[in-house]
Amino acid sequence: MRSLTISTVRITQRTVMRVTQLENLANEWAPSLHFLVPVASRPKFDEIARMTSGGLSNITVALPTEIKTMRSRMGAIPMIRLDKPEELQPGDVVAVNPAHHSLQVLLRESDTHHALFLTNRCNNNCMMCSQPPTRQDDSWLLEEALSAIRHVRHAPARLGLTGGEPLLYGEDLRKVFDAVAEYLPGTQIELLTNGRQLSDPAVSASLLNGLRTPISWFVPLYGHADFLHDFVVQMHGAFDETLSGLLCLQAYRQPIQLRVVLIEPVLKVLPQLCAFIGRNFPFVRELALMGCEPVGFALANRTQCEVNLTHWASTLEHSVHLLDQHAIPVLLMNIPHCALPKALWSRATQSISDWKQTYAHECATCAQKKHCCGLFSWHKKSWGSAPIASIKEEIAS
Amino acid sequence: MIAPRQQPPFYRLRPLQPDVVVAVSDTGDHCFLCTSEAETLVQRPQHLSIDRLAELKSKFFFGPLGWPGMSRLYASRIAAKKETVLNGPSLHILVTTLRCTHSCRYCQVSRALDDDGYTMSLADLDAACDTIFQSPSKVLTVEFQGGDPMLRFDLVQRAIERITEKNKTERRQLRFVVASSLHNLTEEHCAFFKQHQVYLSTSLDGPAVLHNRNRPIPTRDAYTRTLDGIALARRCLGSDAVSALMTTTHDSLAYPEAIIDEYVAQGFHEVFLRPLSLYGFAHRNEQVLGYSNAEFHAFYERAFERVLYWNRQGVPFREVSAAIALNKVLSPFDSGFVNLQSPTGAGLGALIYNYDGFVYPSDESRMLAEMGDLSLRLGEIGTPLTLLLNSPLQRKLISASLCHYVPGCRECAYNPFCGPDPIEAYGRFGSTEAPVSLTGHCQRQQWLFDFLFSRLHANDPWFVDLAYRWAIPEALRRGANA
Numbered sequence: 001m002r003s004l005t006i007s008t009v010r011i012t013q014r015t016v017m018r019v020t021q022l023e024n025l026a027n028e029w030a031p032s033l034h035f036l037v038p039v040a041s042r043p044k045f046d047e048i049a050r051m052t053s054g055g056l057s058n059i060t061v062a063l064p065t066e067i068k069t070m071r072s073r074m075g076a077i078p079m080i081r082l083d084k085p086e087e088l089q090p091g092d093v094v095a096v097n098p099a100h101h102s103l104q105v106l107l108r109e110s111d112t113h114h115a116l117f118l119t120n121r122c123n124n125n126c127m128m129c130s131q132p133p134t135r136q137d138d139s140w141l142l143e144e145a146l147s148a149i150r151h152v153r154h155a156p157a158r159l160g161l162t163g164g165e166p167l168l169y170g171e172d173l174r175k176v177f178d179a180v181a182e183y184l185p186g187t188q189i190e191l192l193t194n195g196r197q198l199s200d201p202a203v204s205a206s207l208l209n210g211l212r213t214p215i216s217w218f219v220p221l222y223g224h225a226d227f228l229h230d231f232v233v234q235m236h237g238a239f240d241e242t243l244s245g246l247l248c249l250q251a252y253r254q255p256i257q258l259r260v261v262l263i264e265p266v267l268k269v270l271p272q273l274c275a276f277i278g279r280n281f282p283f284v285r286e287l288a289l290m291g292c293e294p295v296g297f298a299l300a301n302r303t304q305c306e307v308n309l310t311h312w313a314s315t316l317e318h319s320v321h322l323l324d325q326h327a328i329p330v331l332l333m334n335i336p337h338c339a340l341p342k343a344l345w346s347r348a349t350q351s352i353s354d355w356k357q358t359y360a361h362e363c364a365t366c367a368q369k370k371h372c373c374g375l376f377s378w379h380k381k382s383w384g385s386a387p388i389a390s391i392k393e394e395i396a397s
Numbered sequence: 398m399i400a401p402r403q404q405p406p407f408y409r410l411r412p413l414q415p416d417v418v419v420a421v422s423d424t425g426d427h428c429f430l431c432t433s434e435a436e437t438l439v440q441r442p443q444h445l446s447i448d449r450l451a452e453l454k455s456k457f458f459f460g461p462l463g464w465p466g467m468s469r470l471y472a473s474r475i476a477a478k479k480e481t482v483l484n485g486p487s488l489h490i491l492v493t494t495l496r497c498t499h500s501c502r503y504c505q506v507s508r509a510l511d512d513d514g515y516t517m518s519l520a521d522l523d524a525a526c527d528t529i530f531q532s533p534s535k536v537l538t539v540e541f542q543g544g545d546p547m548l549r550f551d552l553v554q555r556a557i558e559r560i561t562e563k564n565k566t567e568r569r570q571l572r573f574v575v576a577s578s579l580h581n582l583t584e585e586h587c588a589f590f591k592q593h594q595v596y597l598s599t600s601l602d603g604p605a606v607l608h609n610r611n612r613p614i615p616t617r618d619a620y621t622r623t624l625d626g627i628a629l630a631r632r633c634l635g636s637d638a639v640s641a642l643m644t645t646t647h648d649s650l651a652y653p654e655a656i657i658d659e660y661v662a663q664g665f666h667e668v669f670l671r672p673l674s675l676y677g678f679a680h681r682n683e684q685v686l687g688y689s690n691a692e693f694h695a696f697y698e699r700a701f702e703r704v705l706y707w708n709r710q711g712v713p714f715r716e717v718s719a720a721i722a723l724n725k726v727l728s729p730f731d732s733g734f735v736n737l738q739s740p741t742g743a744g745l746g747a748l749i750y751n752y753d754g755f756v757y758p759s760d761e762s763r764m765l766a767e768m769g770d771l772s773l774r775l776g777e778i779g780t781p782l783t784l785l786l787n788s789p790l791q792r793k794l795i796s797a798s799l800c801h802y803v804p805g806c807r808e809c810a811y812n813p814f815c816g817p818d819p820i821e822a823y824g825r826f827g828s829t830e831a832p833v834s835l836t837g838h839c840q841r842q843q844w845l846f847d848f849l850f851s852r853l854h855a856n857d858p859w860f861v862d863l864a865y866r867w868a869i870p871e872a873l874r875r876g877a878n879a
Binding site: 199223224225226227228239240241242243244245247269272276279280282325326327 | 426448450451452454455464465466467469470473474727728729730861862865869
């Protein structure tokens with residue numbers, strides 16, 4: 001998530017705001033929203049000051065740091081100051097956090113991936129987790145997400161909801177689903193969840209009965225037998241509850257993307273896992289095979305999580321072939337083309353979120369660069385899916 | 398009724414080749430084991446390798462193990478296999494007339510053109526159309542058979558119009574099929590069929606010499622006239638509007654490659670290599686027409702090789718009985734073939750409304766009636782469907798076809814893929830409960846499953862791919878998600 005350092009004046013608590021140009025403020029203004037207006041000149045500042053003194057309490061000014069002082073003759077205006085206000089874009093939904101002197105861009109219209117982080121708690125403890133779970137009550141994140149949804153200017157095609165495990169909110173998560181239906185008509189939710197809580201019929205009924213929000217459910221599965229999956233997620237009984245959750249989603253006719261992160265204990269059983277999915281979950285929309293992000297627990301469990309995928313090329317090809325036989329569509333995510341056998345390039349998607357994505361210097365001369373997902377921005381600090389290589393062959397994806 | 402077993406073992410074994418055992422679980426998942434591994438599975442499963450243990454666990458060889466999620470998955474897998482017989486009869490066959498221009502030697506029932514009294518009354522026809530909608534099935538296939546139903550096109554037209562009208566409020570997914578020699582097909586007929594999206598099914602026994610020998614008509618040109626009919630139908634209704642069925646007679650046994658080549662040459666995408674069913678007139682001519690299982694299997698293997706040959710040439714072409722069996726083995730969904738179900742698809746999956754005013758559970762049972770045995774009637778046309786399906790006969794057919802209980806089936810490794818044919822048992826032995834293993838149905842299916850599992854075990858990647866394409870055709874591939 002993009003984070004900027006700021007100083008704040010007259011902002012007492014963490015507040016969600018929409019960035020708006022002064023000239024659009026009249027069009028966009030609504031009493032229930034909070035607006036952050038970048039201002040660099042005295043006349044514009046005064047214009048906002050007039051609005052504020054006229055009773056509009058939901059406007060904050062964003063000033064460049066180099067402008068030393070700007071005071072309103074008409075009273076106090078809430079403001080933030082930051083080095084480069086141009087880093088804010090109109091339509092950004094931001095969280096201003098006075099206690100930490102920071103501003104997070106929660107959602108940005110020009111991004112291709114949009115996601116809201118709902119909790120850091122989780123009922124699994126996956127050995128490669130990129131976001132190691134914590135125990136503290138962080139349910140304020142749910143309220144902030146609801147606020148962020150209200151602040152979106154243009155409904156995006158898709159909105160990711162991530163964690164931690166969002167289903168730990170139980171029926172309260174329905175508030176988010178309903179808010180998306182109300183404020184973001186046409187937006188499809190992409191929910192990352194292990195699905196375990198759906199094994200409780202009360203939870204699944206309250207979340208799914210009469211649901212009007214289109215949701216894609218992204219559910220991980222790491223083994224075809226309980227002890228294999230439970231080992232990867234480090235939780236006894238998780239496999240069985242995830243199976244229940246998947247069947248519950250099928251009963252409610254929800255679209256499912258199964259997700260398999262390619263770490264060593266998973267690669268060792270990948271063909272058997274794919275056959276299991278083909279026979280037992282033929283109703284899933286697709287299966288995503290994903291490169292492991294070298295962050296979080298993956299660093300701590302490096303011996304299991306660091307793999308050179310070029311050593312597993314035949315396993316990957318065989319597994320994809322099994323999925324083809326069972327008519328399960330398959331995607332490869334977060335894996336650069338240079339880590340994959342050529343036959344699988346056409347299955348690889350450009351999946352790395354804008355703010356995490358980068359390329360290495362080898363990529364500059366690579367013929368596949370335009371089709372490739374690139375690398376995680378932290379790839380230099382740790383390891384990648386394979387040694388980076390520049391590909392000379394031009395094979396259309 | 399069809400509750401899966403609640404206690405072990407949850408699998409069955411069958412020796413396939415020296416030191417190759419095919420093991421099949423109740424969910425229809427299979428694996429190949431060597432003899433010693435099979436012994437370990439039976440006697441000391443905890444001594445299996447960890448990889449094999451994981452595989453067999455994931456294939457339900459140890460049942461759901463008391464886990465709620467696995468139990469739900471186990472139940473849903475078994476339910477998916479039973480959809481054809483649990484969702485209400487979806488195949489409704491109207492035998493509108495027995496009249497026919499052919500005098501085929503193997504034909505069970507057909508009558509000459511000047512025979513009176515072999516045509517369904519209008520009142521029965523209308524009542525049959527109405528009964529069809531009493532089935533809860535969302536998909537209804539209405540098939541016209543004979544004789545040649547096209548000799549009384551007026552009845553076909555009346556039924557299709559009545560059913561279409563009724564479907565304006567019923568909103569089922571309808572499919573019409575007319576089985577005919579196509580000798581009398583006209584452009585006017587085709588215009589009507591196009592309007593109602595009717596598919597045609599015809600008989601093609603092979604090349605001209607064989608077809609004309611099997612299916613004589615006075616002018617001795619049955620083959621040419623059927624091809625003319627196919628061409629007309631394709632011109633008017635599209636290239637996929639016609640399918641063809643063949644019957645294997647003793648004469649056919651000499652032509653396995655020629656039969657396949659004929660089907661390919663005529664632009665068909667599949668052939669259904671059907672053995673003769675020894676009913677009706679065929680039964681009387683058994684000495685002339687009949688052949689042993691071994692003869693049929695030798696014929697089948699050669700024809701099957703020829704089907705593979707064409708696929709290797711890049712011509713996609715399926716053999717239907719293999720495709721049905723492979724669907725059972727390789728796909729979690731049932732393709733809906735009514736003759737391979739437990740409980741039996743006779744009645745539960747398909748109903749025959751006969752010209753004589755009675756409803757029968759299968760084609761074979763109406764043929765027995767032609768020979769004077771009326772005991773396989775479910776009831777008169779017009780009887781409510783619930784009464785037909787609760788009739789003493791239907792109950793008997795169900796109880797005689799529960800493969801978890803029927804001796805011979807309950808131990809058979811192919812149990813999850815198959816089901817006994819109580820009507821054949823009755824036809825041959827006078828009892829629906831005659832030993833299953835003596836029926837031709839059982840012997841043929843066991844042979845076919847052995848044959849296909851041996852092919853799968855050989856693990857030729859090209860063949861395995863082909864097997865999956867046959868097992869999971871496009872319609873099932875994504876349709877299952879709807």
